[in-house]
Amino acid sequence: MKIFTTKIQVRQYAQQLHADGKRIGFVPTMGALHLGHLSLIEQARSQCDIVISSIFVNPTQFTDPKDLDRYPRPIEADIDKLEKAGCDALFNPKVSEMYAGNEKWHLDIGELEYLLEGASRPGHYQGVMQVVNKLFDIVQPDVAFFGQKDYQQFLVISKMVELLNIPVNLVMCPIERETDGLAMSSRNVHLSPDDYRHALVLSRTLQHVKNNFNRNNMPFLKAEAFKALSEEPGVKADYFEFADGDTLLPANQNSPTIVALVAAKVGNTRLIDNMIVSR
Structure with missing residues (x-):
């Protein structure tokens, strides 16, 4: 090289x-x-x-x-x-x-x-x-x-x-993930063993909303997501949003692609993740 x-x-x-x-x-x-x-x-x-x-x-x-x-x-x-x-x-x-x-x-x-x-x-x-x-x-x-x-x-x-x-x-x-679902990131090296375990709530929450997604239940799923994030020790959610895949404005019934995006501080490390939930 x-x-x-x-x-x-x-x-x-x-x-x-x-x-x-x-x-x-x-x-x-x-x-x-x-x-x-x-x-x-x-x-x-x-x-x-x-x-x-x-x-x-x-x-x-x-x-x-x-x-x-x-x-x-x-x-x-x-x-x-x-x-x-x-x-x-x-x-x-x-x-x-x-x-x-x-x-x-x-x-x-x-x-x-x-x-x-x-x-x-x-x-x-x-x-x-x-x-x-x-x-x-x-x-x-x-x-x-x-x-x-x-x-x-x-x-x-x-x-x-x-x-x-x-x-x-x-x-x-596509995102590469650890076998337990955590999105690979250069910042993951800063996670303590406890932080790492708590960080799994990000991908777990995204997978839950993807599995249960339909265009009529976005407000309910968003509330569920925030609840899951807020209840996880050591995790402070920054945002969780269903966004239009082309503009990143809040998704609506007519958005061709919808992506769920999350950011949270886990311990002292800020992590982001997302999943495309509808296209």
């Missing part, structure tokens, strides 16, 4: 690949890789000639400096996982390579930025769009792969691609 640390290296590599007629798949990450990330590499390998991944813990998307400080960065283990997964190249830049000191960024994507995660983490999605736009410009991928666990992020990036006319296809890949 080739490892690049500068923009110019990656650009030259990508330009040569395109000149050779190769289709580039891109998997951007913040590292602390788990099987969810590696499933994106697998999807990219199945659809593209060359797979490039990035590992960059992006400071502009963290609304809490302490959260940025404690974000895991096991780079050697990550490199080993990417090599074993068949990734062709890694872009692992420093912050100074990605940002000049006084950069300004703002892209108006409407209310999508302020719903759910956006309400809980103001400014987060501007930081996400800022770095993903930079990465797309550097890597020039044909296809980029993202996980469904960050459902809202996928919609945000899709909106950015549309508004800026970026020539890339986006693919959303």
Whole structure:
């Protein structure tokens, strides 16, 4: 696997690949890789000639400096996982390579930025769009792969691609789960054994509403979900919502796709999860 640390290296590599007629798949990450990330590499390998991944813990998307400080960065283990997964190249830049000191960024994507995660983490999605736009410009991928666990992020990036006319296809890949149902996340390493057990209420609640879903009983199921979350020790629910799968506004009878989304603090760790309940 080739490892690049500068923009110019990656650009030259990508330009040569395109000149050779190769289709580039891109998997951007913040590292602390788990099987969810590696499933994106697998999807990219199945659809593209060359797979490039990035590992960059992006400071502009963290609304809490302490959260940025404690974000895991096991780079050697990550490199080993990417090599074993068949990734062709890694872009692992420093912050100074990605940002000049006084950069300004703002892209108006409407209310999508302020719903759910956006309400809980103001400014987060501007930081996400800022770095993903930079990465797309550097890597020039044909296809980029993202996980469904960050459902809202996928919609945000899709909106950015549309508004800026970026020539890339986006693919959303299914959530990878532990055998007990917990959505795989880089943040799971912060869960104590007790936290981990309590965190299972998120996927259990989502599965319950999915199994019992119909478009007439959303208010009842939402109340049931909040009750289950509030009764679980050590869990503080941030939101539970049935949302339109295209807009993330509250779902109604006419929403073509409906997704149930949840966020909660478990111990000191904030987790998110979702399931598509109707399509």
